Amino acid sequence: GDSVTQMEGPVTLSEEAFLTINCTYTATGYPSLFWYVQYPGEGLQLLLKATKADDKGSNKGFEATYRKETTSFHLEKGSVQVSDSAVYFCALGNQGGKLIFGQGTELSVKP
Amino acid sequence: GAVVSQHPSRVICKSGTSVKIECRSLDFQATTMFWYRQFPKQSLMLMATSNEGSKATYEQGVEKDKFLINHASLTLSTLTVTSAHPEDSSFYICRARRDNSEQYFGPGTRLTVT
Numbered sequence: 150g151d152s153v154t155q156m157e158g159p160v161t162l163s164e165e166a167f168l169t170i171n172c173t174y175t176a177t178g179y180p181s182l183f184w185y186v187q188y189p190g191e192g193l194q195l196l197l198k199a200t201k202a203d204d205k206g207s208n209k210g211f212e213a214t215y216r217k218e219t220t221s222f223h224l225e226k227g228s229v230q231v232s233d234s235a236v237y238f239c240a241l242g243n244q245g246g247k248l249i250f251g252q253g254t255e256l257s258v259k260p
Numbered sequence: 261g262a263v264v265s266q267h268p269s270r271v272i273c274k275s276g277t278s279v280k281i282e283c284r285s286l287d288f289q290a291t292t293m294f295w296y297r298q299f300p301k302q303s304l305m306l307m308a309t310s311n312e313g314s315k316a317t318y319e320q321g322v323e324k325d326k327f328l329i330n331h332a333s334l335t336l337s338t339l340t341v342t343s344a345h346p347e348d349s350s351f352y353i354c355r356a357r358r359d360n361s362e363q364y365f366g367p368g369t370r371l372t373v374t
Contacts, residue, residue: 248355
């Protein structure tokens with residue numbers, strides 16, 4: 150079945166460091182790919198998405214490119230801030246409308 | 261943007277009682293609603309998918325008699341945890357999907373069973 154695998158956390162970075170959170174997927178068909186963010190005590194928020202191969206999603210300085218050849222959708226940000234501390238979830242959306250989530254990666258940014 | 265609400269946001273109940281959680285799409289009609297649960301520091305697990313006016317489809321391993329889902333209208337779905345036990349304590353999150361495939365999460369409901 151469809152699945153998503155993320156790099157394990159927690160990830161601890163200093164402010165202004167470069168961030169990469171790896172995400173790979175297994176799916177039949179042509180899924181859409183998403184990154185969601187969950188701040189402490191809050192619900193999930195859509196961070197960015199890509200609906201087809203080679204699409205790049207971007208928002209708030211975060212980027213991810215849909216790579217069909219490597220079945221990946223890695224999240225990157227050039228310079229993280231303390232306010233980026235949260236849990237990040239990679240997800241795929243299949244034809245049935247279901248969202249399959251990765252296990253989440255906790256990011257902690259220190260000043 | 262579209263808004264999905266959940267009520268209550270937090271609930272504490274005694275073991276053996278039932279709890280109903282509501283999920284509402286406030287400014288659009290949701291043809292499909294999904295229910296997830298999330299344990300602390302873990303990912304979201306899809307519990308069931310519900311379409312308005314029809315029975316919910318449950319994921320493998322989810323007890324349909326324990327987690328009753330009703331999708332009575334295009335703006336409201338309810339999840340009832342029957343005879344709740346401490347192991348049902350979790351964060352329950354709904355997701356509402358529009359016809360055009362846009363989807364929105366509710367803020368979640370924290371259930372604590374004592």
